[in-house]
Amino acid sequence: MTMMSANRGSKARGVVVAAVVPLMLLTACSSGTGASGSKDGEIRMMVNLTDNLDQSYWEKLVKPFEDKTGLKVKIEGPTGKSVAESFPQQLAAGTAPDVIQSIFPDDDTAPELVDLSGEDWAKNTPMFDEYAIGDAHYAVGVGTQPQSLVYYNKSAFKKAGITATPTTWKELTDDLGELKKAGYTPMQTAGDYQTGLQLQQIYHPTLNQLHPKWQSAVKDEKLTVGETYKPAFQMYADWIDAHYIAKSDVGLNPSQADGNFVAGKAGLYTNGSWFAATLAKAGTLPFDVGVFSPPAADGKSYPGPQGATMANPYMVHKGAADEDGAKQLVEFLVTDPAAIKAQLGSDGVFRKDSDVKQTGVGSQIQAILDDAPALVAVGEGQGNVRLPVTGFNPKFTEVAQSLYTGASPADAAKAIDQWVDENR
Known part of the structure; x- marks a missing residue:
């Protein structure tokens, strides 16, 4: 870490x-x-x-x-x-x-x-x-x-009639709908630290195309975290409302979420490269696993920048x-x-x-x-590209989890901005 x-x-x-x-x-x-x-x-x-x-x-x-x-x-x-x-x-x-x-x-x-x-x-x-x-x-x-990787169940994609991995947010959302119809948990999520981490991971390529070095821009007061992440909060809240994400997932520990994907219950699972080691330890699975880079921002080239450490x-x-x-x-x-x-x-x-x-x-x-x-720098940032606060990841997870319990995307954006302002 x-x-x-x-x-x-x-x-x-x-x-x-x-x-x-x-x-x-x-x-x-x-x-x-x-x-x-x-x-x-x-x-x-x-x-x-x-x-x-x-x-x-x-x-x-x-x-x-x-x-x-x-x-x-x-x-x-x-x-x-x-x-x-x-x-x-x-x-x-x-x-x-x-x-x-x-x-x-x-x-x-x-x-x-x-x-x-x-x-x-x-x-x-x-x-x-x-x-x-x-x-x-x-x-x-x-x-x-x-870090910005989406693992997927190729058998689930085939059963859902999905023939290619998504490169746009509309395609991804449409695919989640098809996976739900096919009887899968469309997007596996988890509680603990992983709630906020996954939302950051899947949004890194888009965020860093729309706002390169966004952490520095927040530090220089040219942007706020809330305005950069509000579209992601909205997307996530929409997925929860559509049951593409199970509300009960907020109570899962990450190892249980890993197990659900390994067992073939989920179509998609956002995680970092370290999950490859978990898959290797699991041995032969009843399905093939694919990996793709998350969608890029509308009108931008695909793939986008990769969040990495x-x-x-x-x-x-x-x-x-x-x-x-x-x-x-x-x-x-x-x-x-x-x-x-x-x-x-x-x-x-x-x-x-x-x-x-x-x-x-x-x-x-x-x-x-x-x-x-x-x-590109992830989360709180690294080197010269850093937010003006510490402890960002735990707070971001708290805000992301509030979306599961009824907070609006606007509430989430306001909460993270208030915390940044108080802790600069």
């Missing part, structure tokens, strides 16, 4: 700056070997450990680097609940690792990171410029997680005992063909124009990524 800035809004800035003073003093007093706690010839890398990306996965991944350089890489999990929580804590304690995986810089942590702008090997890595802060580049990634990002701590060795490790992780291949094979990570062979659903996602005219 992206670690977003805590001091973009003016109301939060005084508290955060006050908190940064002791942090800076601690890291300044703990520079050199003490800052990272590294032993000679050892590079500490903090990663998010998961069931499939466990300690042995990471140790196997860095073994060729160790063999080639003679440097030792120590893989560490977070000391707190996550890397996002642990890194700032370790910075303050003077025990931060040399390399940090899975999170992005924010306004508070950026001064403690190495700017990789001058590294030639970094410049062609995925979404390098999209994650710049000012003119600096603190994060480099292995690949991309496309940098995947497997790495950052180097400026206080690393061996800063050069840490940079060498990151260079290996994001440029070595074998290391890239290993990482692209996990958690729905893709790389534009990659020659890594994909099959099935993965090959369709790779084609969507390759055909995308642009990769």
Whole structure:
């Protein structure tokens, strides 16, 4: 998950700056070997450990680097609940690792990171410029997680008489009607965080054609979030009223929604590239799965820009005992063909124009990524394209869920604008 800035809004800035003073003093007093706690010839890398990306996965991944350089890489999990929580804590304690995986810089942590702008090997890595802060580049990634994807049940499409995937909103709405007639849940949705996420995902291509870099426009007070999303709220409310979306879905957890699609109950399901891993784990399904990019804005070319995030990002701590060795490790992780291949094979990570062979659903996602005219910031934003608030995604989900319980699109637009105004 992206670690977003805590001091973009003016109301939060005084508290955060006050908190940064002791942090800076601690890291300044703990520079050199003490800052990272590294032993000679050892590079500490903090990663998010998961069931499939466990300690042995990471140790196997860095073994060729160790063999080639003679440097030792120590893989560490977070000391707190996550890397996002642990890194700032370790910075303050003077025990931060040399390399940090899975999170992005924010306004508070950026001064403690190495700017990789001058590294030639970094410049062609995925979404390098999209994650710049000012003119600096603190994060480099292995690949991309496309987010604006619609998975569909090909058997359901055939039964409903749908012969091609939709490229316009009218076509999509018509298809939902045909899927309902054919006995399917037309569009699978879910509760929890996924309600707002799905609505953002399906609307990214349209929104970014109508309002490029819309997050920055909101920050500059040239747009409001409400006016940008009101058409999406209206579309969503219309689908709920037509029973193309089940009102009860707002009570489903995301894994239950996944299960409904896998069981063949739904025609369409908006989700990110990571859902491909869920489908792979499910084994042989009683239907073929297709994937398409959501419709574009009326009168605009299709496909539209693809909402995406940098995947497997790495950052180097400026206080690393061996800063050069840490940079060498990151260079290996994001440029070595074998290391890239290993990482692209996990958690729905893709790389534009990659020659890594994909099959099935993965090959369709790779084609969507390759055909995308642009990769654009999602949700709260990233790098230099950001909203002037933090905590946008949870609030947006709350607003989207209100549409299930009778709020009007105008109510939803007013609610999100009021929240942005109060939290700038």
